Amino acid sequence: MPTTRRVVAAAAAGALALALPAFSAAAAAPAGSSSGSSATASRSGEKLTAADHTTLRTYAEDTWASMDAMVYPETGLPDDNITGDLDPQGRGGYTSPTNIGAYMWSTIVARDLGMVGRSDARKRLATTLDTVARLDRHDDSGMFYNWYDPKTLDVLRSWPDSGDPIKPFLSSVDNGWLAAALMVVERAEPQLTSKARTLRKSMDFGFYYDPKAKGEDVKAGLIRGGFWDADPTPECSIVGNYRDRGPDVWYTCHHYGAFNSEPRIASYIGIATGQIPREHYFGPWRTFPPTCDWSWTEQVPVGEWRTYLGVEVFEGAFEYRGKRIVPSWGGDMFEAFMPGLFVPESDWGTHSWRLNHPLYVQAQIEHGMDEAKYGYWGFSPSSNPAGGYREYGVDQLGIDGGSSTAGGYTSDQERTTVTPAYLDCRAAEPEPTAYGDGVVTPHAVFLALEYDPKASLENLANLRADFDAYGPGGFYDAVAVRSGTVATRYLSLDQGMIMGALGNFMDDDSLRGYFVSDQVKSELKPLMQMERFSAGQ
Numbered sequence: 001m002p003t004t005r006r007v008v009a010a011a012a013a014g015a016l017a018l019a020l021p022a023f024s025a026a027a028a029a030p031a032g033s034s035s036g037s038s039a040t041a042s043r044s045g046e047k048l049t050a051a052d053h054t055t056l057r058t059y060a061e062d063t064w065a066s067m068d069a070m071v072y073p074e075t076g077l078p079d080d081n082i083t084g085d086l087d088p089q090g091r092g093g094y095t096s097p098t099n100i101g102a103y104m105w106s107t108i109v110a111r112d113l114g115m116v117g118r119s120d121a122r123k124r125l126a127t128t129l130d131t132v133a134r135l136d137r138h139d140d141s142g143m144f145y146n147w148y149d150p151k152t153l154d155v156l157r158s159w160p161d162s163g164d165p166i167k168p169f170l171s172s173v174d175n176g177w178l179a180a181a182l183m184v185v186e187r188a189e190p191q192l193t194s195k196a197r198t199l200r201k202s203m204d205f206g207f208y209y210d211p212k213a214k215g216e217d218v219k220a221g222l223i224r225g226g227f228w229d230a231d232p233t234p235e236c237s238i239v240g241n242y243r244d245r246g247p248d249v250w251y252t253c254h255h256y257g258a259f260n261s262e263p264r265i266a267s268y269i270g271i272a273t274g275q276i277p278r279e280h281y282f283g284p285w286r287t288f289p290p291t292c293d294w295s296w297t298e299q300v301p302v303g304e305w306r307t308y309l310g311v312e313v314f315e316g317a318f319e320y321r322g323k324r325i326v327p328s329w330g331g332d333m334f335e336a337f338m339p340g341l342f343v344p345e346s347d348w349g350t351h352s353w354r355l356n357h358p359l360y361v362q363a364q365i366e367h368g369m370d371e372a373k374y375g376y377w378g379f380s381p382s383s384n385p386a387g388g389y390r391e392y393g394v395d396q397l398g399i400d401g402g403s404s405t406a407g408g409y410t411s412d413q414e415r416t417t418v419t420p421a422y423l424d425c426r427a428a429e430p431e432p433t434a435y436g437d438g439v440v441t442p443h444a445v446f447l448a449l450e451y452d453p454k455a456s457l458e459n460l461a462n463l464r465a466d467f468d469a470y471g472p473g474g475f476y477d478a479v480a481v482r483s484g485t486v487a488t489r490y491l492s493l494d495q496g497m498i499m500g501a502l503g504n505f506m507d508d509d510s511l512r513g514y515f516v517s518d519q520v521k522s523e524l525k526p527l528m529q530m531e532r533f534s535a536g537q
Helices: 005-018 039-043 050-070 097-112 118-134 172-188 190-201 264-272 278-282 333-337 353-371 442-447 453-466 492-506 510-515 518-530
Strands: 081-083 169-171 226-228 237-240 249-252 302-308 311-320 323-325 478-480 485-487 489-491
Touching (some): 050 081, 050 453, 050 489, 050 492, 097 118, 097 172, 097 492, 097 510, 118 190, 169 172, 172 190, 172 264, 278 311, 278 518, 323 353, 333 442, 442 453, 442 492, 489 492
Antiparallel strands (some): 237 249, 302 311, 311 323
16 A cells, blocks of 8 residues: 555554543735745845755756646646656556645746746646546535545545555545645635635534543644544544534544644634634644653653643743754654745744744754764655655654654664653663664755755755756655665655745745735734744754
């Protein structure tokens, strides 16, 4: 069965759930108008040369070529992946709501950067929207299934390559990325506003929201990983219906409990549209409190309790090389930064995200260059250069972990971990004396671009010069930097992250400007403004 980001994310969330037994707009906005800042000016201040801009332009053009190659023109749906030669016969044969969303926002970026004509972009998006409107989905929630055949539009019930069975699933986070793209199209392409808005408004994220996830007396609940609309036995499931609309469904046993992680896009959209209460923003854990109940996590956090909207929040952070950082689940880049491609977190969260994001980037750089001494950096789930797909990250920047046998994302193929003592309930393990074959994925570097442009451009240039890491569709998905092994394929999600990051960086926060309507701003900005992370140096 294909191993993909969605499978990894579900597994990670499931691990978190096991640790929580007690919780059982008509006109297009001007680029950057709603977020109110330029990424280059507000977050780095560094001046790039003309050669730098030319390089970025080349990266964008080539990355778009891979997105274009993954699309089936007759349906307007992208494939999940394609081989490095961009041969249409090398497509994977399946797609997801996330893949579809990535193609739509990439089309807008390509249009705004002048790589696709406006008429061509409109036709592409119209074809995609018309196809999305025809896809089978769950009627009562309006949510889309996780896997479709991009040619026939059938809901997949077996994997194209292996024939292994699939139980149709409706993921909260995958539907979040599709909804995010629809919100971008609503404001970026006026002639398609009605189509995009109709689809987006039919999606109810409240269907995933469990208001009692953290207990009867806690005002903030959590969202589930998703649900099946038929009995998924032997998968773990809980029968219910949070909206009391239509028949019961089979929810995942896990909630998404880590705040600095990819699922916050679904939370953002649910809050912004009034489908999920505002208090939910303070429901997920920044870190768990420093007690032995949480000794399975990576390290003892520092921080203090604060109250927002009547919700008690432990404002915890992890310490790494002199920095206090709110960790992600796995210590990787896509969890920490992908939602910020759309929501201007650093602009609105002046005492939270604005502090955390640049420290997180610096920690990734220091891990690759100084701690592990790979000579390169940028760690995030990606294709495994040895085959398949795997999660990668900086172990110490992730909640998941605690021991070398318990899991946690690592930056190398050998799964080298760091396990400090946890109060008096867990002894420290010996620190590693060396790291193995580190795996760097270019999309992680592009996500860091706005926070450290010079370091990012230098890292990318070195990857391109030192390895066979660049093809007709831009950077291949991952490089094992000590063996030199390259994963020579492209994933639509990872390429979509690159396009989104380049769109914001090269075009004055354009993607954020399209996403942020007055309603999004009025609902989300005050929440981010009131919070104070324990992040800092």
